[in-house]
Amino acid sequence: MDFETLTGVMRRLALEAGDAIMEIYGSDDFDVRSKSDDSPVTAADERADALISAGLRAAFPDTALVTEEQAASHGVSADEFLIVDPLDGTKEFVKRRGDFTVNIAFVSNGVPVRGVVYAPARERLFYTLADGSAVEERGPFDKDVPGPRTPMSVRTPDNGALLVVASKSHRDAATDDYISLYDVADMKSAGSSLKFCLVASGEADLYPRLGRTMEWDTAAGHAVLAGAGGAVVAFDDHAPLRYGKDGYANPFFIAYAPGVELRRG
Known part of the structure; x- marks a missing residue:
């Protein structure tokens, strides 16, 4: 996998999916249906999934793809695969609470080694660079040219607080x-x-x-x-x-x- 290319493709597709989601989020009403496991699904899930899947398959035709919204992909077995949740937090989306995300990741030998998480309603974009380090980018966004990126690092925890x-x-x-x-x-x-x-x-x-x-x-x-x-x-x-x-x-x-x-x- 070319991680430089992967980073750019995942970032761009997450932003494009976020735009599609927010267009529906901002509408007066949207249809909410139940899947076989009783979890909710909307047109935003499906539109974002179609966009991301098409983009990933075009960019990485030889890499297996698993996505929540395509049940046929749930039987895929591969050492390396891309995995997508086009709209994580559908309940938050339906309740218009803003805490929903677009998720795209690349897994190699059981480990998610690269990924992007985009919260379009919060204008927060988190992703891994080609070297595996994590950064945050804040909106407004240019889909082709990254803006200022802040390196991410966990804090040193205080177990008493x-x-x-x-x-x-x-x-x-x-x-x-x-x-x-x-x-x-x-x-x-x-x-x-x-x-x-x-x-x-x-x-x-x-x-x-x-x-x-x-x-x-x-x-x-x-x-x-x-x-x-x-x-x-x-x-x-x-x-x-x-x-x-x-x-x-x-x-x-x-x-x-x-x-x-x-x-x-």
């Missing part, structure tokens, strides 16, 4: 019980893969997820966090979270800045 972020739409008692094992100075909620990016930018130290997620939900955020010096591990045994699993389903996991003294749930 941790900054924790948790899901806005999927918070439950089990998550609260786990968070209570830590000394928390500040607790915030956020939607979609933005939670990974808040850890990557040093705005949080710890993001536990005790709920169902799929690899397309997490791969891009995981890549950005890794590029900023962070890590993602399975909740039960703290082993590194791997990708390319059968069915692309994740176990519960913990995303964190090194230095956090992880607890056992």
Whole structure:
């Protein structure tokens, strides 16, 4: 994989998908339907998926593609693949709360090594460069020419005063019980893969997820966090979270800045 080319293509497609999403987001009304797993889907999911998929297939025709909105791709098995969630946080989108993202990642041998997370309503764009390091770019954006980029780095956590972020739409008692094992100075909620990016930018130290997620939900955020010096591990045994699993389903996991003294749930 040519990572220089990949960076430019992922960034441009994320921005184009974000424009398509925001056009629908700004309309007076949009149709919300339920998929087979009862999760919501809108025209924004489908338009963004079509745009990103076409762009990736044109640029990287020999690389496998897995995307949430194309069920046929969920049986793909490859050592290297691109993985897409064209609109992560559809519930946030439907409720017009702004915390939704476009996610594109490249996975190699079980590890998400490059990725982009774009929050169009927040005008925040997080992505890995060709060397794997993570940066943030703020809008307004030029699709072809990157603007000023701020290097991202996790902060050095204080285990006596941790900054924790948790899901806005999927918070439950089990998550609260786990968070209570830590000394928390500040607790915030956020939607979609933005939670990974808040850890990557040093705005949080710890993001536990005790709920169902799929690899397309997490791969891009995981890549950005890794590029900023962070890590993602399975909740039960703290082993590194791997990708390319059968069915692309994740176990519960913990995303964190090194230095956090992880607890056992």
